[in-house]
Amino acid sequence: MAYEHTLSIIKPDATSRNLIGKIIQLFEGNGLSISACKMLTLTQEQGKEFYIEHKERPFYDDLVSYISSEPVLVQVLSGEDAIAKNRQIMGATNPADAEAGTIRALYAESIDRNSVHGSDSTQSAKREINFFFPDFT
Numbered sequence: 001m002a003y004e005h006t007l008s009i010i011k012p013d014a015t016s017r018n019l020i021g022k023i024i025q026l027f028e029g030n031g032l033s034i035s036a037c038k039m040l041t042l043t044q045e046q047g048k049e050f051y052i053e054h055k056e057r058p059f060y061d062d063l064v065s066y067i068s069s070e071p072v073l074v075q076v077l078s079g080e081d082a083i084a085k086n087r088q089i090m091g092a093t094n095p096a097d098a099e100a101g102t103i104r105a106l107y108a109e110s111i112d113r114n115s116v117h118g119s120d121s122t123q124s125a126k127r128e129i130n131f132f133f134p135d136f137t
C-alpha cells in the first residue's frame with residue numbers, strides 16, 4: 001500500500017441535485033481525506049483541456065459541454081491507495097455496470113451523467129491535481 005493523492009470531481013448532475021454531502025460522506029467514510037477542495041464552473045477551454053485524452057472519442061464534444069455547463073466540486077482526495085480506492089468507491093463508468101453501494105450505482109443518471117470523475121493512474125492523478133491545484137504539494 002502507498003499513501004497517494006488523487007483528483008476527484010463531483011460533476012454537474014450531482015451538484016445540481018444537492019448530492020455533494022452524500023458523496024463526500026462516501027469518500028470520508030471509506031478512508032479518504034479531503035486535502036484540497038474548490039467549487040468552480042469550468043470554461044469550455046478548460047473542459048477541452050481536462051478531457052484531452054478523449055479528443056477522438058464520439059462523445060468528446062458533449063462531454064466538454066456537459067462538464068462546463070454548471071458548477072463542479074473539485075477535490076484532492078488522499079489516503080492509502082487513494083487512486084484505486086477512489087475508483088472503487090465511484091463504481092463503473094456505466095451505472096448499469098456499477099457495483100451496489102458505489103456512488104455511480106447510487107446516484108448516476110446515465111453513462112454521460114455519472115456524478116463523479118476520478119483519476120485512473122498515478123500519472124493522470126499528477127496531471128489532474130496540477131491542472132486544478134498547481135500549488136498542491
Ligand code: UDP
Pocket residue numbers: 054059063092093111112113114116117118120
Ligand atoms: N462518457 C460518455 N459516454 C461514453 C463513455 C464515457 O459520455 O460512452 C463520459 C462519462 O462522463 C465518463 C467520461 O466520459 O465519465 C470519461 O470517460 P472514461 O472512460 O475516462 O470514464 P471514467 O474514467 O470517468 O470512469
Ligand code: MG
Pocket residue numbers: 118120
Ligand atoms: Mg477516465
